[in-house]
Amino acid sequence: MSSRIRLAHFLPAIALTLGLLAAGCSTDASSTTAAAEAPAAPAASAATETTISITDPWFKAADKGMTAAFGTLVNNTDKPLTIVSATSDVSTMELHEMTMKDGKMVMQPKEGGFVLPAKGKHELSPGGDHLMFMELKSPVQAGDEVTFTLKLADGSTVPFTAVAKPYSGAEESYAPDGGMTMSSGSASK
Incomplete structure (x- = not known):
């Protein structure tokens, strides 16, 4: 019976340890996700x-x-x-x-x-x-x-x-030499 009592005392400690490890993994996973997303922001601003x-x-x-x-x-x-x-x-x-x-x-x-x-x-x-x-x-x-x-x-x-x-436009006429002449009329859209 004494081994059952000792096991009963260790179960909450084991559960707490597993819970902390799981929480640590979640934090690491979200940190990893945040870290993976962080470089994308500078890349977007660099493009801008x-x-x-x-x-x-x-x-x-x-x-x-x-x-x-x-x-x-x-x-x-x-x-x-x-x-x-x-x-x-x-x-x-x-x-x-x-x-x-x-x-x-x-x-x-x-x-x-x-x-x-x-x-x-x-x-x-x-x-x-x-x-x-x-x-x-x-x-x-x-x-x-x-x-x-x-x-x-x-x-x-x-x-x-x-x-x-x-x-x-201003009724422009493009000359073959790249010159352009414009009529005396005004430009309108």
Whole structure:
């Protein structure tokens, strides 16, 4: 009988020890889960730090030839970023700017790319900086979606999709040498 009494005294101690071990395992498991999740948060914020977003992206619908994409590029990082090129399946592309030369507004490739200041914006608009589609491979009608990819100076890329819209603009005429003349009419969307 004395061995039964001793066993009765040890059972609560054994149960308590097993309970603590189980609790310790649960704590370790949740710590392991939390530790496994912890690295994901910095990775997500790191992705945010290198992200450029675009507000109201759109593409000028066209049957052939040249056309352009517009919108507002937003730098979501704490450092300046430079867009050095753009690509698309629908056409070869160039970064373009509008500038005055010899009293005329002309379009030309943007030397050095588009620089987005830290936490800043860069407007792409008709009559200003824009993403130029040089020779469309097929017509892009109003409502079509056009995907293009921006390449940054650090080698990273950012894809975007823009919706094609009808736009008569300032009735610009693209010259084969890359020049552009504009009529005296005003631009309207």
